[in-house]
Amino acid sequence: MTHPKTLAVIRVFSSTDQKVLEKHAKIIEKLYGIPTRTYCIPNQPEGIANEEIAKDCVDRIVEQCLRAEKDGADAVLVSCAIDPGVEAARKVCRIPVFGAGSCAAAMALTMGSRVGVLSLIAGDVPSVPRSILGDRMVAAVGIDGVKDTRDLLTDWGRAGAKKCVEELAKKVDVIMFSCTGFSTMGIAHWFPDLNVPIIDAIEAGGAAVDRYFAVSSVQGPLDL
Amino acid sequence: MTHPKTLAVIRVFSSTDQKVLEKHAKIIEKLYGIPTRTYCIPNQPEGIANEEIAKDCVDRIVEQCLRAEKDGADAVLVSCAIDPGVEAARKVCRIPVFGAGSCAAAMALTMGSRVGVLSLIAGDVPSVPRSILGDRMVAAVGIDGVKDTRDLLTDWGRAGAKKCVEELAKKVDVIMFSCTGFSTMGIAHWFPDLNVPIIDAIEAGGAAVDRYFAVSSVQGPLDL
Numbered sequence: 001m002t003h004p005k006t007l008a009v010i011r012v013f014s015s016t017d018q019k020v021l022e023k024h025a026k027i028i029e030k031l032y033g034i035p036t037r038t039y040c041i042p043n044q045p046e047g048i049a050n051e052e053i054a055k056d057c058v059d060r061i062v063e064q065c066l067r068a069e070k071d072g073a074d075a076v077l078v079s080c081a082i083d084p085g086v087e088a089a090r091k092v093c094r095i096p097v098f099g100a101g102s103c104a105a106a107m108a109l110t111m112g113s114r115v116g117v118l119s120l121i122a123g124d125v126p127s128v129p130r131s132i133l134g135d136r137m138v139a140a141v142g143i144d145g146v147k148d149t150r151d152l153l154t155d156w157g158r159a160g161a162k163k164c165v166e167e168l169a170k171k172v173d174v175i176m177f178s179c180t181g182f183s184t185m186g187i188a189h190w191f192p193d194l195n196v197p198i199i200d201a202i203e204a205g206g207a208a209v210d211r212y213f214a215v216s217s218v219q220g221p222l223d224l
Numbered sequence: 225m226t227h228p229k230t231l232a233v234i235r236v237f238s239s240t241d242q243k244v245l246e247k248h249a250k251i252i253e254k255l256y257g258i259p260t261r262t263y264c265i266p267n268q269p270e271g272i273a274n275e276e277i278a279k280d281c282v283d284r285i286v287e288q289c290l291r292a293e294k295d296g297a298d299a300v301l302v303s304c305a306i307d308p309g310v311e312a313a314r315k316v317c318r319i320p321v322f323g324a325g326s327c328a329a330a331m332a333l334t335m336g337s338r339v340g341v342l343s344l345i346a347g348d349v350p351s352v353p354r355s356i357l358g359d360r361m362v363a364a365v366g367i368d369g370v371k372d373t374r375d376l377l378t379d380w381g382r383a384g385a386k387k388c389v390e391e392l393a394k395k396v397d398v399i400m401f402s403c404t405g406f407s408t409m410g411i412a413h414w415f416p417d418l419n420v421p422i423i424d425a426i427e428a429g430g431a432a433v434d435r436y437f438a439v440s441s442v443q444g445p446l447d448l
Contacts, residue, residue: 110432208334211431
């Protein structure tokens with residue numbers, strides 16, 4: 001039997017609630033059957049709300065990536081659409097480092113060329129996914145009144161998110177979520193009849209890792 | 225039991241040799257366990273060597289996409305890095321249409337920001353993957369003396385391809401193949417010890433389809 005490859009998911013907020021921390025990893029386990037281990041950075045109970053805050057977290061994220069590598073992980077996913085620390089971690093890790101933001105933008109481009117981005121706050125698209133999308137990002141909307149992910153737990157927050165997605169679906173050919181708070185809430189699966197595909201950032205990260213694991217497991221020529 | 229989702233692979237060359245035609249589909253079946261059906265366009269025994277030729281094939285590719293949809297396929301992958309007919313087919317198909325070129329470029333961006341592209345002929349990077357990569361494409365090389373995919377079957381063609389990949393690995397952080405002829409040859413798996421990941425266009429297309437199938441199979445909230 002071969003060693004099953006393991007993904008380390010790095011949460012960019014601090015919590016002692018293992019169930020909450022592991023939520024993103026469980027999405028990936030469920031969808032792709034990839035074994036995971038979850039890590040979280042210390043001293044960041046509020047998570048990462050913007051790119052300014054992200055800068056202060058880079059060192060702590062890189063530390064967790066290195067720790068995961070030392071623990072035997074075969075790849076790392078930084079679970080934030082800003083891709084905080086991803087570039088820095090790639091310089092010091094021998095295993096691949098994935099970022100939810102770059103994966104989300106990349107997966108959107110596999111399905112269409114007119115991408116609509118849903119953020120918590122309109123236009124608040126992190127620079128990494130934004131630069132990958134380039135002028136293929138034709139709309140960037142946010143939810144009226146929402147200030148942080150906790151607002152998505154309210155009835156009005158959920159209704160606002162639903163409205164945004166339905167409006168976007170009328171003008172784009174693929175919708176992308178630029179915040180992993182949407183992954184925690186599972187919003188990608190609220191729309192069974194939407195005529196446009198939705199790219200969730202954590203689900204996209206898992207798919208990129210899945211490709212890497214599938215391909216790197218092949219020893220020598222593919223036996224077809 | 226749920227209906228297993230099926231991918232239609234559209235080959236852009238004409239042949240009656242089913243084994244040769246099905247080679248790309250088999251790569252995807254093997255790596256991701258996705259059931260496939262292979263179609264090929266008529267009157268194109270030489271395949272598609274460049275974007276000029278691609279234009280003449282658009283209508284025939286769209287026809288095959290529609291035929292696949294009618295046959296019950298759940299998605300289509302056009303098996304050529306030029307993405308010929310992909311945009312046109314998306315306008316008339318209700319199922320998602322993937323292109324090997326856009327998927328390859330997208331997957332490269334999940335793994336790095338300095339992409340080296342290997343084509344048969346140096347710099348011969350189709351416009352769709354080229355525009356997705358943008359200035360992240362930092363090198364574009366080709367194989368000395370190679371004129372078409374048949375040259376890759378020769379000893380000198382194989383040696384030249386090997387040299388190109390090894391040279392690219394010294395200056396980029398991810399290597400992408402911009403021709404599906406490399407997929408047929410299985411070149412992505414000739415380098416067990418390369419320090420840089422290789423993105424094969426067909427393997428990338430399969431991964432994008434796999435994400436879509438995994439995610440679209442979820443009915444209602446993800447049961448975590």
